[in-house]
Amino acid sequence: MKKWLAELLGTFALVFCGTGAIVINQETNGSVSHVGIAITFGLIVMAMIYTFGDISGAHLNPAVTIAFTIAGRFKVGEILPYILSQIVGAFLASLILMYLFPENETLGTTLPSGTALQSFILEFILTFFLMLVIIHVATGSKEQGMFAGLAIGSTVLLEAMFAGPICGASMNPARSIAPAVVSGHLEHLWVYIVATVAGASFAIPTWKYLNSKKVSLKE
Secondary structure, three states, X not given: OHHHHHHHHXXXXXXXXXXXXXXXHHHOOOOOHHHHHHHHHHHHHHHHHHHHOOOOOXXXXXXXXXXXXXXXOOOHHHHHHHHHHHHHHHHHHHHHHHXXXXXXXXXXXXXXXXXHHHHHHHHHHHHHHHHHHHHHHOEOOEOOOXXXXXXXXXXXXXXXXXXXXXXXXXXXXXXXXXXXXXXXXXXXXXXXXXXXXXXHHHHHHHHHHHOOOOOOOOO
């Protein structure tokens, strides 16, 4: 229960602060700015990893949970409780934002500014590299250590900074599902579910190959 609550609270904070920055930026005619939004996402991810990393691993992301399972670092039986906790936390955040800003139409929903395929490819690549960073700095399925939060938070900030204006830089199904459902903008939601899960999952065999021990051939 402690792990599930940690995932719920961590994902709540991520969606509330991250999409909240987007909403407030819209409501105040750009006072937060795109740079500010990217920094907000990076900092809240970093803060939540340091807060909940030693309790639940601070996955905060269904794609990360699935990828850890593929890597053999997470129990299959815990996938559903983790993902449900993450999605519930995300929905609570979006519902509160809807209450606070009832006139806002999208509530920070990730929407492609170009084609769906363009955003799909971007989300796949962004999540692929994010998961590569996570799997390298994580201990087991837990994101721990002095620099884990800094490395992962910085990656989120970097990717949101340059790709956010095009695809939204979700990298996280829960972060996209909640505002899309609450605001009613479901038209491109599949992109942010399929691409992120695929990107994170594909990072695992890549990581295993890069870290496989070299076999010396005897002549």
